[in-house]
Amino acid sequence: MSFRRIVHIDMDAFFASVEQRDFPDLRNKPIAVGRAETRGVVAAASYEARRFGVRSAMPSITAKRLCPELIFVPPRFDVYRAISAHIHSIFTRYTPVVQPLALDEAALDLTDHLAPFGSATRIAEHIRAAINAETGLTASAGISYNRFLAKLASDQRKPNGIFVIRPKDGPHFVAALPIDRFHGIGPSTAKRMNALGITNGAELRKAELHTLMQNFGKTALFYHNIARGIDERPVNPNRIRKSLGTEQTYLEDLINLESCTEALEFLARKLWLQAESRNIQARTLTLKIKYANFQQITRARTLSEPFSSAEMCLDAALSQLNPLFPLKTGIRLLGLTLSGFADSSSPQLNLNFS
Structure with a gap:
């Protein structure tokens, strides 16, 4: 095989x-x-x-x-983007199959591009050395047989390290991993899994698929597979992101306009920071609300010109939130999403600050 x-x-x-x-x-x-x-x-x-x-x-x-x-x-996003472009140009010296995941992160498929080095590990070492020599910065690398495990491996020897998860070790590595360290399982989902008695990869593997589907919907199959070290997602160099969002689940339900406004202000600043880093221009902002009874609604506002600040995002969010008061039940989750990207943006970069 x-x-x-x-x-x-x-x-x-x-x-x-x-x-x-x-x-x-x-x-x-x-x-x-x-x-x-x-x-x-x-x-x-x-x-x-x-x-x-x-x-x-x-x-x-x-x-x-x-x-x-x-x-x-203060952030200098123009500088970060220029350095990122240089780093991504280094990747393409070794393979054309590169999927940018963020300014600071990418997945590379070397399956058909091992010559003349003979192994992915050697190529990863050459890439890390080139990055350091040409930018003065360090990078960590993870090598494995799929994207999920390669991402996990890149975290194992940080900073400035390299780690390999071989096919025979993949399922065992995942079994011992705490759920909150699974890439793709956030704090809210991890909390829900813990409530089901799932605290690590071994327990996730034991969970029936239908149970996962009842609790996690369409992402259940992904969770079912990664618990077994399986991830068939290809490295896609042509992936185009169509939206950019952030959300927060609250330990205590939000019940008044003041607390909701404060929560949205933080989300708007966080979202705009991410949009700035990517040089994204977007015309539509969507507000997501999940109530304490798990009912979920969304409201969207589209402008004639792209959003240009966190304050504009916050104003648009509040204009959609205010008519919903007074609340009949508390709010357990708020989210904001930008979409309708302008052609001059770079939506393919899915930044995860790290």
Whole structure:
């Protein structure tokens, strides 16, 4: 049986590492790329900051509380995009089958492109060396026989490491993995799985497919397969993203306009930070609401011109939220999604701050 050779390349604390590279006085210090505003969002954190628990997509006020010495650095997305383009050009020296997943991340299919190196591991080492020599930055690499496992492998030796999950080891590796470390299973889904007694890959493997479908709908088959180390998704160099969204499930239901407005302000800033990083221009914003009784509704607003700020996104979201008050039941989830991308945007980049 033949297996694919997939490499997942993930830059190490990309935005923060660029800032530390360009400004020596920031090196070896805890920094966060973002703005130290009350409703600000951390776009990336240096490894020095991560030791305090600071993470990307965290509210700036929370990050500052965890690390009082944290230094906030305004993002320079034009610089990050230029470096990302250089890094992605390095990938194409080794294979044309490259799927950008973010400015700092990509999947490469080397199955038919191993010559003259002979192995995916050797190619991954050459790529990492080229990135470091040409940009002064480090990258971690994961190698496996499918995209899911290659992504997991890229996290195993961070920063500046490489890890291989071979076909015979894939199912065993997944079995021991905690559910909250599965790529593609977020905190909300992990919590629901925990409630079903599923805390790791072995327990997910034991779950019946029909049980997963009852609880997780169309994504159940994906969960069923990855618990067995199976992922048939191809590396698609022509993938075009049609929307960009973020959402949050709340520990306590939101019951008044003030708390909902505060929650939407954070989501709008987080979404706009992601849109800026991709240089995305979008004309439609969709508000998603899931009530405490699990009823779900969406409301959309389309402008004649693209959204140009977090404040515009927030205004559009509030214009759709306000008519729903007073609430009959609390809100357990809010989400915002941008779509209707303009031709000049780069929607193929699905940024996951890391």
